[in-house]
């Protein structure tokens with residue numbers, strides 16, 4: 540491992556990578572690490588790569604694994620439905636066909652229809668601890684909100700949510716790039732279990748469609764392209780469902796926790812946002828920008844390319860450093876400063892950009908907004924609970940960033956007395 544590689548995976552840098560990111564942006568904005576991959580760190584360079592699917596592929600399936608899969612791993616995967624590329628790891632024209640199906644499910648109108656349900660879920664979660672004056676916000680709120688929303692939207696039983704949480708965690712864990720072989724096997728077992736569970740739920744909807752996303756997907760037909768009129772086969776269905784289930788959970792959890800900690804660390808901005816909830820959408824964007832849940836994702840150069848003036852050979856893996864680009868001073872003056880009213884915060888790359896731009900962004904933004912409206916509407920005097928473990932970023936992952944816990948104290952607002 541080189542210095543860059545060691546730094547990238549060192550617990551200290553992972554806990555707070557921002558000084559290191561600044562150095563990369565300033566001293567070597569595009570460079571190859573001896574681990575092999577290329578770092579792309581500036582806002583404009585990241586944007587130009589992710590928009591260009593002609594020259595850059597999203598087939599990142601080999602980017603996070605070292606060496607070929609073991610016999611044991613292959614044997615576990617053989618018990619499932621295989622691994623096909625539909626969205627995250629697909630390129631046009633295949634990606635375009637699947638994306639058209641998924642986009643329909645997340646049209647702004649459909650997301651708006653979920654608003655009241657999201658609010659009810661948020662309030663139900665708060666009801667469980669509001670009388671207590673203290674809460675561990677990650678496990679008691681930020682995990683449950685997106686998990687319940689997506690379970691309900693897909694149409695799967697809430698009683699199975701603990702299993703979804705495990706499947707979801709095990710599905711994104713390989714993205715850390717730092718799993719041991721034994722952990723990789725455990726994640727593969729979990730994935731196969733999820734596939735069998737979801738295949739059963741899909742079969743139930745074959746003859747008995749319901750008003751849910753699973754039924755929509757089971758009965759969906761491609762609109763255009765060489766598969767026009769055809770339905771998705773089971774491995775394709777499972778690939779799309781897995782991504783919908785997992786992509787929006789940990790990420791949204793991390794966004795909510797990060798936003799709350801930023802507010803607590805900046806009491807004057809907490810007061811402003813609590814007094815005027817129209818500032819909440821801006822707060823959500825600024826939290827996404829400053830503490831991007833997805834810190835980086837790869838692309839593969841299909842041909843010899845030049846990025847930021849640096850020549851990169853075909854076949855190279857390029858890391859899109861979303862979390863680093865979101866602090867690029869050329870785009871965001873005083874970029875390291877938290878400013879819930881920052882004018883251009885919504886241009887952040889936390890949801891990516893281009894054809895792979897997160898299809899769940901409208902839903903995640905809505906969940907974030909409702910989460911803060913609920914939390915700040917129902918309690919005040921939010922503070923770190925000094926008697927409990929202090930918030931840290933202990934997760935060993937190059938890709939995901941977020942708080943593993945956030946112990947807080949607060950004072951319940953009396954709904955009869957306080958303005959909403």
Ligand code: HEM
Pocket residue numbers: 589597626627628638689782783784786787788790791794831832833836861888889890891892894895896897898899900902903
């Ligand atoms: C704060 C929350 C979220 C963040 C930060 C986030 C982040 C991202 C990012 C960065 C990408 C782009 C990947 C790339 O560049 O290759 C992406 C794609 C994706 N996201 Fe999200 N996401 C969030 C919430 C959600 C939600 C709620 C859902 C669905 C319910 C979702 C589903 C997906 C899917 C299916 C893709 C793949 C899209 C494609 O490749 O075309 N995400 N997300």
